[in-house]
Each structure stands twice: as C-alpha cells, then as structure tokens.
Amino acid sequence: MIINHPLLGPRDSAEFVYLGDANLMERPNWQSDTAPQDFYDYAYLRANPAGTHRELWFHEGGDRSWLVVTRNTVTHEISKVELARDVARAKGRSK
Amino acid sequence: MNYSGFKVIKEALTGHKGWKPAWRDPEPKPYYDIVVIGGGGHGLATAHYLAKVFGRRNVAVIEKGWIGGGNVGRNTTIIRSNYLLDGNEPFYEFSLKLWEGLEQDLNYNAMVSQRGIINLIHSDAQRDAFVRRGNAMILNGADAELLSEAAVRAEYPYLNFDDARFPIKGGLAQRRGGTVRHDAVAWGFARSADSNGVDIIQNCEVTGFHTRKGKCLGVETTRGFIGAGKVGCAVAGNSGKVMAMADMRLPIESHVLQAFVSEGLKPVLPGVITFGAGHFYVSQSDKGGLVFGGDIDGYNSYAQRGNLPVVEDVCEGGMAIMPMIGRARLLRMWGGIMDMSMDGSPIIDQTDISGLFFNGGWCYGGFKATPASGYCFAHLLATGTPHPVATAYRFDRFKTGHMIDEKGVGAQPNLH
Ligand SMILES: Cc1cc2nc3c(=O)[nH]c(=O)nc-3n(C[C@H](O)[C@H](O)[C@H](O)COP(=O)(O)OP(=O)(O)OC[C@H]3O[C@@H](n4cnc5c(N)ncnc54)[C@H](O)[C@@H]3O)c2cc1C
Numbered sequence: 174m175i176i177n178h179p180l181l182g183p184r185d186s187a188e189f190v191y192l193g194d195a196n197l198m199e200r201p202n203w204q205s206d207t208a209p210q211d212f213y214d215y216a217y218l219r220a221n222p223a224g225t226h227r228e229l230w231f232h233e234g235g236d237r238s239w240l241v242v243t244r245n246t247v248t249h250e251i252s253k254v255e256l257a258r259d260v261a262r263a264k265g266r267s268k
Numbered sequence: 269m270n271y272s273g274f275k276v277i278k279e280a281l282t283g284h285k286g287w288k289p290a291w292r293d294p295e296p297k298p299y300y301d302i303v304v305i306g307g308g309g310h311g312l313a314t315a316h317y318l319a320k321v322f323g324r325r326n327v328a329v330i331e332k333g334w335i336g337g338g339n340v341g342r343n344t345t346i347i348r349s350n351y352l353l354d355g356n357e358p359f360y361e362f363s364l365k366l367w368e369g370l371e372q373d374l375n376y377n378a379m380v381s382q383r384g385i386i387n388l389i390h391s392d393a394q395r396d397a398f399v400r401r402g403n404a405m406i407l408n409g410a411d412a413e414l415l416s417e418a419a420v421r422a423e424y425p426y427l428n429f430d431d432a433r434f435p436i437k438g439g440l441a442q443r444r445g446g447t448v449r450h451d452a453v454a455w456g457f458a459r460s461a462d463s464n465g466v467d468i469i470q471n472c473e474v475t476g477f478h479t480r481k482g483k484c485l486g487v488e489t490t491r492g493f494i495g496a497g498k499v500g501c502a503v504a505g506n507s508g509k510v511m512a513m514a515d516m517r518l519p520i521e522s523h524v525l526q527a528f529v530s531e532g533l534k535p536v537l538p539g540v541i542t543f544g545a546g547h548f549y550v551s552q553s554d555k556g557g558l559v560f561g562g563d564i565d566g567y568n569s570y571a572q573r574g575n576l577p578v579v580e581d582v583c584e585g586g587m588a589i590m591p592m593i594g595r596a597r598l599l600r601m602w603g604g605i606m607d608m609s610m611d612g613s614p615i616i617d618q619t620d621i622s623g624l625f626f627n628g629g630w631c632y633g634g635f636k637a638t639p640a641s642g643y644c645f646a647h648l649l650a651t652g653t654p655h656p657v658a659t660a661y662r663f664d665r666f667k668t669g670h671m672i673d674e675k676g677v678g679a680q681p682n683l684h
Pocket of ligand 1: 305306307308309310311330331332333334335336337338339340341342343344345346347472473474475502503504505506510525526527561602603604605606630631632633634635636637
C-alpha cells in the first residue's frame with residue numbers, strides 16, 4: 174500500500190506503524206460520571222467495519238507525524254490522508 | 269457409512285461404486301433448537317459435540333459459502349498446548365487431548381500428526397521465560413521439555429546456530445504438538461455432525477438477527493428466516509461484521525494473516541520449528557512443501573490477501589534461522605482474516621441479548637483450539653453454563669481487568 178503523505182508525498186506503508194481506529198484520538202473525559210464505561214468503550218471496543226475505516230498511522234521511518242488515513246478494509250484502497258494534527262485542530266483542539 | 273480398511277478394499281474390488289456423499293445438502297427448516305452461524309472448524313465442531321455429547325440433534329450450521337472455505341482451510345495447521353497463563357493452558361491442553369482421540373471419535377482420517385514442536389531459544393532471558401512457560405505447562409498436565417543447544421543440533425543440524433545476532437541456544441519442545449490436515453478437520457466434523465442429525469446448510473449467509481424484547485428469536489438469511497431457540501455465532505474473522513447486525517461492538521479487530529508453501533521437497537523437516545527472535549514458523553507437509561508463516565500484516569483488513577512487506581519479512585525470518593530455505597521456490601501464498609482480540613485470547617460467552625451466544629477472538633491460534641472450542645461452545649449452548657476450562661473467556665474481562673494477555677502488550681491487537 175502507498176500512503177500519500179500530505180507533506181512528503183507518496184510513501185510505502187512499510188515506513189509506518191499502525192495504531193488503529195482514529196476514534197482513539199477521542200479520549201473520553203475522565204471527570205465524567207460515566208468515565209469507567211466510556212474508557213472501557215474507548216480502550217477495548219471497536220467498530221471494526223468491513224469497508225471505509227478511518228485509522229491512525231505513525232510515520233516512524235519518516236517525519237514521525239501521525240496521520241489519519243481513510244482506507245477501505247475490503248479493497249485496501251486509500252481515499253484520504255490527513256495530518257492527525259489538522260484533524261484535531263479542526264475540532265478546536267491543540268490551538 | 270462407516271469408513272474402514274475393509275471398506276476401502278471392498279470398494280477397490282467393486283469399482284468404487286459404493287461411496288456416498290459424506291454429508292447431506294438439506295433445505296433449511298423453519299425452526300431449529302440451536303442455530304450455529306459459521307461452517308468453519310469451530311462451528312462444525314460445536315455442532316458435532318452438541319449432537320454427540322449433549323444429545324442436541326435439532327441443530328443447523330449455517331455457512332455463507334462452502335464449509336472449510338474460511339480460516340479452517342487456510343491455516344498453517346499447527347497444534348500445541350504451550351501456553352503460560354491459567355486462563356489459557358487448561359483449555360489448550362483439553363484441546364490437545366481431544367485431538368489425540370479425534371479420528372476415532374469422528375471415524376475420519378484427519379492426519380493428526382504429533383510430530384513435535386520446538387520453540388527456539390536465542391538469549392538467556394528467553395530461556396528463563398521458556399523455562400517458566402514449560403513449568404506452567406507441566407503443572408497443567410501438558411508435556412514440555414527443555415532442550416540444550418546440542419539436543420536441538422542433533423535433530424536439526426542445518427539451522428543457523430552460530431548466527432551473530434540470534435544464535436540458537438536451545439529450545440522448548442512439546443513432543444505431543446504437531447500438525448493436522450486442516451480441511452479434513454472441517455470435513456470430519458461435518459460428516460459426524462450430519463450423521464448425528466445436524467443440518468449443514470451451505471451457500472446461506474446470515475444477514476440479520478431477529479430479536480424481540482432483548483431475546484434472539486432467529487436469523488435472517490439469504491435463504492429466508494430461520495427461527496431458533498438459541499443462536500451461536502462462530503464466524504472468526506467476520507465476527508465484527510456479523511455481531512454489528514445485533515448492534516454489538518466487540519473487543520476485536522479483523523486483520524489479515526498470510527501463509528506460504530514452497531515447492532515439494534524430500535523429507536527434511538521432521539517436526540515444527542518456531543523462530544524465537546523474529547516471528548517465523550515452519551513445518552513440512554506430507555506432500556513435501558514447506559508450510560510457513562510469520563506476522564499478521566498489521567492493519568485492519570477484510571481482504572483475504574496481504575501485502576508484500578510482510579512477504580519479505582516472513583522470508584527474512586526463514587533465511588535467518590534456516591538459510592537453506594533460500595534454495596526452495598515459493599509455490600503459493602494466501603491470506604485469511606483473523607479475529608484479533610484485545611488481549612490475544614478468545615471469547616466463548618453469552619451476550620447481553622438473551623439466546624445469542626458468541627465464540628470468537630481466536631487470533632492466529634484458533635486452529636489448535638478447534639475441538640475444545642467446539643466442545644466448550646456446545647457445553648455453553650446446551651447447558652447455559654461455561655465449561656470448566658473456558659470460564660475465563662468472558663466478554664466482561666476487559667471491563668473487570670481480568671485480561672488474559674500472554675504477551676503483555678495490552679489492547680493493541682496487531683501486536684498479539
Ligand atoms: C494464514 C493462517 C495461518 C494460521 N495458522 C494457524 C496455526 O498454525 N495454528 C492455529 O492454531 N491456528 C492458525 N490459524 C488460525 C485459525 O485458522 C483460526 O483461528 C480458526 O480457523 C478460526 O475458526 P474457524 O475455523 O471456525 O474459522 P473459519 O473457517 O473462518 O469459519 C468461519 C466461517 O463463518 C462463515 N461466515 C462468515 N460470515 C457469515 C455469515 N454472515 N453467515 C454465515 N456464515 C458466515 C465464513 O464463511 C467461514 O466459513 C491460522 C490462520 C490463518 C489465516
């Protein structure tokens with residue numbers, strides 16, 4: 174698979190380390206009343222879809238940036254690559 | 269029809285006209301006491317034990333393709349019971365014992381071959397860890413044997429003992445481990461289940477669950493609705509997809525694992541060898557091909573094919589411990605979809621929906637578990653209580669902190 178890095182252009186997926194569902198960026202609020210259940214959901218449960226999947230890849234053998242890759246888990250086709258930083262900022266985080 | 273040496277001779281002398289299909293091809297009935305989803309090793313084994321041990325005969329196995337087309341027909345066929353943790357080792361040892369009597373139980377030649385498995389040791393720390401594991405195995409009634417370097421050399425003189433980076437310093441052997449003809453396992457369980465009254469329904473995909481007031485009443489399929497008293501789901505790599513139809517999210521990710529076979533060679537590898545420093549395992553099939561594999565590809569996938577970086581990595585692992593493998597040509601390779609759980613161990617449990625049961629999370633090690641998984645799932649479906657060796661395989665262990673994490677890497681399925 175070739176990942177089209179937003180800053181570095183097309184790179185071999187072997188340069189990256191895979192973490193998993195991009196939902197792992199949405200860490201729950203530890204002060205919430207439902208925190209135990211929220212953290213269980215967050216840490217252990219996965220949608221695991223057959224089809225479009227947004228997921229986190231780390232460019233370990235490159236510029237060490239985190240990417241959010243939108244990929245089809247049935248065809249391995251990659252349709253979108255974003256910097257995780259930009260995704261977080263768009264949600265008003267890490268300003 | 270009973271298979272026997274006498275029957276083979278009789279058929280040979282009478283033109284092989286007396287053989288019959290090994291199982292029927294029935295139309296689905298409107299209702300079964302128990303419906304098992306998935307005609308892989310685990311689903312078929314569940315049906316066999318339900319009928320034969322627990323006396324439940326109004327049972328159907330529903331398979332979307334043909335039986336044995338999933339992981340049961342795609343794996344590298346290694347069986348063993350060399351686990352460390354209490355939640356696992358008694359279960360896998362139970363499984364190995366069932367393998368030992370399986371062919372008599374099924375009246376089917378599954379080519380169970382206890383040719384032995386050796387996990388190679390490359391460092392002092394690894395020896396300590398393997399001694400501990402060997403002791404845990406012995407405490408649970410399994411066999412384990414610590415081998416010196418000289419002992420490994422005597423059996424496998426051609427391995428790369430004096431490698432500068434990963435010298436071979438010994439091994440942990442389990443002599444009762446080995447390999448089994450994987451397709452024959454699916455066929456043997458299917459034939460036995462069928463002859464005990466179970467309907468095996470192929471080309472029938474489950475497309476939804478029918479639930480009312482928190483109770484599962486049956487399954488929607490491509491061949492119509494099938495009512496059920498209880499439904500057991502055993503679909504391995506498709507667990508996430510199927511249980512999503514019951515609005516469940518699982519502690520599981522689907523990943524692709526590849527397997528490889530070389531051209532046929534003369535007998536060279538008597539047992540199973542695993543590389544302890546990289547990730548590589550190899551045995552030789554009775555046809556002569558070297559059967560080997562390594563890591564999963566490492567990203568979520570439902571495609572039954574992998575990518576080239578892992579092909580390279582696996583072949584490097586092979587060259588590192590067994591350099592002569594470089595002279596053999598790769599004949600074919602394929603992929604299967606693994607149900608990788610969050611702690612690397614399986615789940616055999618009821619769900620929050622009454623009457624709906626789940627069996628999955630087998631990662632890349634579920635073939636060896638096939639008989640015990642079927643036995644324990646049948647026990648749960650028939651009696652409503654977990655079998656004593658499978659009590660730890662609960663859904664809520666992730667909530668209560670009772671993970672069974674053999675490798676200790678946490679909720680990172682691509683590292684298990
Ligand atoms: C390359 C590879 C190597 C492996 N090596 C080993 C090994 O050496 N040792 C070991 O112990 N394990 C090994 N494994 C793991 C082992 O093969 C699996 O854990 C085990 O086979 C899974 O259980 P199963 O046989 O029931 O799965 P499967 O055979 O995959 O059965 C699941 C069935 O469910 C069916 N299904 C899915 N969705 C639906 C639906 N909606 N409706 C109806 N049916 C459905 C599928 O078609 C499939 O037939 C390996 C796996 C792979 C891929």
